Amino acid sequence: MPSMNTDREVDLLIAGAGPAGMTAALVASIEGLDVLLCEKSDQVGGTGATSAGTVWIPGNHQSKAAGFDDSPEAADKYLSALIGENTNRELRRAFLDTGPAAVDYLEANTDVQFVPCGTHPDYRSNMPGAAISGRAVVPRPFDGRLLGRDFKRLRAPIPEFMIFGGMMVGKPDMAPLIGRFKSFGNFFYAAKLFARYVADRLRYPRGTRITMGNALVGRLYYSLKQRKVPILFDAAIVDLTRDAGRVSGARLNVGGKAIVIKTRKGVVLATGGYGHNKALRDKFMPQPVPVHSMSFAGNNGDGITVATNAGAAMTDQDSSGLWTPASITIRRDGTTGLYPHFMFDRAKPGLIAVNSTGRRFVNEAVSYHDFVLAMFESHKHAPSIPAWLICDAPFISTYGLGVIYPGHGNLKKFEDNGYIVRAATLDELADKIGIDPAALGETVARHNRFAKTGVDVDFGKGETELNRFNGDAAHRPNPCIGPLAKPPFYALAVWPADIAVSTGLRTDGDARVLDDEGKPITGLYACGNDMASVMGGSYPGPGTTLGPAIVFAYRAAMHARGTIG
Numbered sequence: 001m002p003s004m005n006t007d008r009e010v011d012l013l014i015a016g017a018g019p020a021g022m023t024a025a026l027v028a029s030i031e032g033l034d035v036l037l038c039e040k041s042d043q044v045g046g047t048g049a050t051s052a053g054t055v056w057i058p059g060n061h062q063s064k065a066a067g068f069d070d071s072p073e074a075a076d077k078y079l080s081a082l083i084g085e086n087t088n089r090e091l092r093r094a095f096l097d098t099g100p101a102a103v104d105y106l107e108a109n110t111d112v113q114f115v116p117c118g119t120h121p122d123y124r125s126n127m128p129g130a131a132i133s134g135r136a137v138v139p140r141p142f143d144g145r146l147l148g149r150d151f152k153r154l155r156a157p158i159p160e161f162m163i164f165g166g167m168m169v170g171k172p173d174m175a176p177l178i179g180r181f182k183s184f185g186n187f188f189y190a191a192k193l194f195a196r197y198v199a200d201r202l203r204y205p206r207g208t209r210i211t212m213g214n215a216l217v218g219r220l221y222y223s224l225k226q227r228k229v230p231i232l233f234d235a236a237i238v239d240l241t242r243d244a245g246r247v248s249g250a251r252l253n254v255g256g257k258a259i260v261i262k263t264r265k266g267v268v269l270a271t272g273g274y275g276h277n278k279a280l281r282d283k284f285m286p287q288p289v290p291v292h293s294m295s296f297a298g299n300n301g302d303g304i305t306v307a308t309n310a311g312a313a314m315t316d317q318d319s320s321g322l323w324t325p326a327s328i329t330i331r332r333d334g335t336t337g338l339y340p341h342f343m344f345d346r347a348k349p350g351l352i353a354v355n356s357t358g359r360r361f362v363n364e365a366v367s368y369h370d371f372v373l374a375m376f377e378s379h380k381h382a383p384s385i386p387a388w389l390i391c392d393a394p395f396i397s398t399y400g401l402g403v404i405y406p407g408h409g410n411l412k413k414f415e416d417n418g419y420i421v422r423a424a425t426l427d428e429l430a431d432k433i434g435i436d437p438a439a440l441g442e443t444v445a446r447h448n449r450f451a452k453t454g455v456d457v458d459f460g461k462g463e464t465e466l467n468r469f470n471g472d473a474a475h476r477p478n479p480c481i482g483p484l485a486k487p488p489f490y491a492l493a494v495w496p497a498d499i500a501v502s503t504g505l506r507t508d509g510d511a512r513v514l515d516d517e518g519k520p521i522t523g524l525y526a527c528g529n530d531m532a533s534v535m536g537g538s539y540p541g542p543g544t545t546l547g548p549a550i551v552f553a554y555r556a557a558m559h560a561r562g563t564i565g
């Protein structure tokens, strides 16, 4: 949009076209504000485009209508148990009070639509107030063809989340695709997906049946386009301007040209947090500072930097990140990627995780965030980064491992490129990955005894709803514990990687950025991962970052409009 590439004045400038920034721009536009959305890259979506797209909204009406009961009050009790009664009280109240309304508002006024997840347990499902179902929603799949030529502006998911080099599959697609020869229904379902994909590839660089986080940002982008909300691409916020004590606008770098945008109502920072800012990682993250981040490569902490330069305060959170164990993949073009071990392998029966001593250090079936916290803790006593996921041949063929899907016919490819290590015996496997064979042998023998009794006396694997949800319900006596018995044996290294950061700008419940004295900096808002997480560094359940990103973006826009606050 060359005509926009000049100094100008708007009501609200939003920096960053991820889920948070696009929501803020959309709501502000619907509320009648003159809005400009600037995006540093040439595409919308940020990390949100590569996410699973689950959104944690306690008491949401979509789940209620589908028969799943939940309430913000129960979630409040849960958060009190998890992070303390008084932690982030004001933010928490704002999040819980507004969550269902924010989602309803998007559904009523835009093309952003959600479906309830149904059963999807909270990540500390044994705590008071935790929900087993009804708290999370996901975006309805989106038809990318609606974007026309601008489909190319929608950032693609990571290759690890696509099959055939460009076809997205959502969670509900997995079972029919994997079991495509098991029933006519499955076969028909899979055939329809493939046919659509083949047709897509005649015209588009990837499949246009869009699911998960890509559907969320696709729907946000489509809605912005329908409302003709201007988006300035290749436009990075580099500085804030101030006038009489309030933020009066910002300086942008637009393709190398400096321009100034003056704002009547304010600037919303939604640049995705500091995942790729080394200085901030060194300052806030645990030691040794993890080197891998799954956030979008352009998330350099720009929003945090411009705000702190203008006197904003930050809130440091426990561990400062929201974590997943990730394995390092070798992509088709020879480059490396990261595969997040969220839910498909760790909790299944027949897999253990060990550190460099060959000993287990964690209940493998806990949430991805808690798994990495255990890695950090274990690493204080014995090298545990990377940790190793160990399993046998039947495990891989039944459940898959990382990017290797169940029943994959060519494991050799993954051995040859170094993704997995294979050995005929456990001793040989231990040798190959540099851990003590005797210790690994003892660990496996002990775990195999747990498989018989169904009781993990060391770490309690399989004892919570979350564990069992991700296990194999058909496996007895414990859906998460099975023997490692049939060679060959396999090992896969996993590393801590942040999928989001939790340390960020301190705000009030209307997403207004606060200074060191706790006073709002007039005209400055932050949401998404630029804002310090309302969850106090914890990871309560599926959708922990996208839920607050949407809610506080909504509240920021409404406050700027003057509707609330």
Ligand SMILES: Cc1cc2nc3c(=O)[nH]c(=O)nc-3n(C[C@H](O)[C@H](O)[C@H](O)COP(=O)(O)OP(=O)(O)OC[C@H]3O[C@@H](n4cnc5c(N)ncnc54)[C@H](O)[C@@H]3O)c2cc1C
Residues within 6 Å of the ligand: 015, 016, 017, 018, 019, 020, 021, 038, 039, 040, 041, 043, 044, 045, 046, 047, 048, 049, 050, 051, 052, 053, 054, 055, 056, 213, 235, 236, 237, 238, 270, 271, 272, 273, 294, 295, 296, 298, 299, 300, 302, 303, 340, 498, 499, 500, 527, 528, 529, 530, 542, 543, 544, 545, 546, 547, 549
């Ligand atoms: C594999 C994976 C799965 C995930 N699944 C989930 C999930 O299911 N549920 C959940 O809640 N969370 C999930 N997350 C985390 C979630 O994706 C992020 O927390 C979320 O996208 C953050 O939204 P955001 O808008 O703050 O930032 P982003 O989505 O990262 O967007 C930030 C945008 O700001 C732009 N930007 C950066 N600097 C500037 C600048 N100076 N000026 C202008 N623009 C700038 C970037 O280019 C980017 O487009 C997942 C993450 C990953 C990696």
